[in-house]
Amino acid sequence: QVYSGLWKDREVVIKCGIEEALKAEGSPDAAPRRDVVLFDKLTRGTSMDEFREMLLNFLKSNLGEQPSLAALVGQIIAMADVNRDGKVSLAEAKSIWALLQLNEFLLLLSLHQKEHTPKLLGHCGDLYVTEKIPHTSLYGTEVPRVLQSLLPSAVHRLVHQWLAPAWPRRAKVAIGLLEFVEEIFHGTYGTFYICETSSKNVGYNDKYDFKMVNLRKVATEATVRAFLKGRRCEQNGDCTYGGDCTAACDKLLKQCKSDMVQPSLAKVCGLLQDYVLPGAPPELREELHKQLRTCTTLSGLASQMEVHHSLVLNNLKTLLWKKISNTKYS
Template identity: 80%
Template sequence: LQGRLPGIKVKYLLVVWLGIFVGSWVAYMHYSSYSELCRGHVCRMIICDQYKKGIISGSACKDLCEERGLLFQHCLSSSPSQQVYRGLWRDREVIIKCGIGEALRADSRPDSVPRRDVVLFDKPTRGTSMDEFKEMLLNFLKSKLGDQPSLPALVSRIITMADVNRDKKVSLAEAKSIWALLQLNEFLLMFSLHEKEHTAKLLGHCGDLYVTEKIPHTSLYGVDVPPFLQSLLPSLAHQLIHQWFAPAWPRRAKIAIGLLEFVEEIFHGTYGSFYICESSLRNVGYNDKYDFKM
């Protein structure tokens, strides 16, 4: 028995060493993936650099760049070029979204810095009159939403949002910021549907970074199965998990009714018809009152 102990100890050491190696590899891969996807510091650096130069403006700029009142907390990004963070602003949980794809080096390394030669906010140009800017907006909306009779009203709302300091004028920085935001399909859709109770509310912006309310429940079911388990679990197990963690039937019915109301609103909406291209469970949420949110 004593003669076998050294061999057993060696086996234990090998197992421990293998466990440490695998754990270190998993930790390294997790860190590499996080560093690749989560670049909130780059987003803040780009936006604040443009803000300090007077190129952009917005209702969230001062809190983001001067007072540090808009905080990036938890990374939710699924792509390096589109940064999504859960954050805190004015004692309220929010979602922060910022695109940095055009501002990174071609090699897309995690430690890469913004290219100085990239112009993120090039329109409208200096010397553009208010009437010309309104015409730009109207033509842009027609190309995106079709020739709707309600578009002039939407242009007026855009001008109102762009006027951050409420002086009834739109500065060049304010115009550049709102124009950059409108190039984002998600922002344009959210802005067009602002009157609908089933869409997240826009809370502020700075350049092409914008802040929305945080939806308490971002999935139709109460628990998300980790991706590595989804392929291992049989369909019956998925159904059981959904049944266990989903809201009660009356609450699910309320969410479903909200979804039907939302579809009716966007199909023949004020600014044209919209279509839901991606309706997976991860894109369907609800608030604490079980009101549907998209």
């Protein structure tokens, strides 16, 4: 359930009991998750040391082994202490534990220091409040669903371009989106993948600062790898987590490999081709088209993910930033 509201004179989004958005076909939903079983053990008499250990193990299973997890545990415990009495009651511990089971809430915590995610403003039970992002689509407004199926794709693109902000503002949003991809690749708490790359899941605020509107479409590397490990397949499509986090299928072994066919950066560049090329300044268009095309062909192989990806990403950001840096749009 998602509600809009006013809190302390600001527009907010209130979320309660959200189901996971990323469903992977064939996932072993029938088996009780270890963290849910652990949740049953969170009873009166659980010590703070035991609770810390539970949190650390939970974060390791979801974010992977990271040296920074101890600091995140400290932040979670501080957040759990709602009444600021220096202690965590059983009710407070159960509340924060229930929230951590929600992928979006876990990612909000993991990425809270980044400027490209909605700010978490408060929580209670399994309910939490975030700032409202005024523009919840890359194009400002999405074509109504009823019309989407009726309009040819070419007309759909034209409508999007008509609804979109002026080109310099789109360039600023695009730079923010590229920065977000940079942040989630080897971030403080590990690597994250965008697993449904769509203009409907990304947006911006009134200053045209990019915001990842739907964090439920983002997954941790540990989660995706756990899904792929030992998974049987006939084709690449059998190795897909969420909407488009696809790994290669080893046709000989009939098992999914661990590397993504297409990394988040390549998928985002595909999105940006329709977003920043139309209306781009003539002197920039050819080079921008060339760099975006190069970006969309990037491989998800681990051996190519470091220097090459950083180079492509920084070149794109620099190209766009140079064009708007000394204007009112920056």
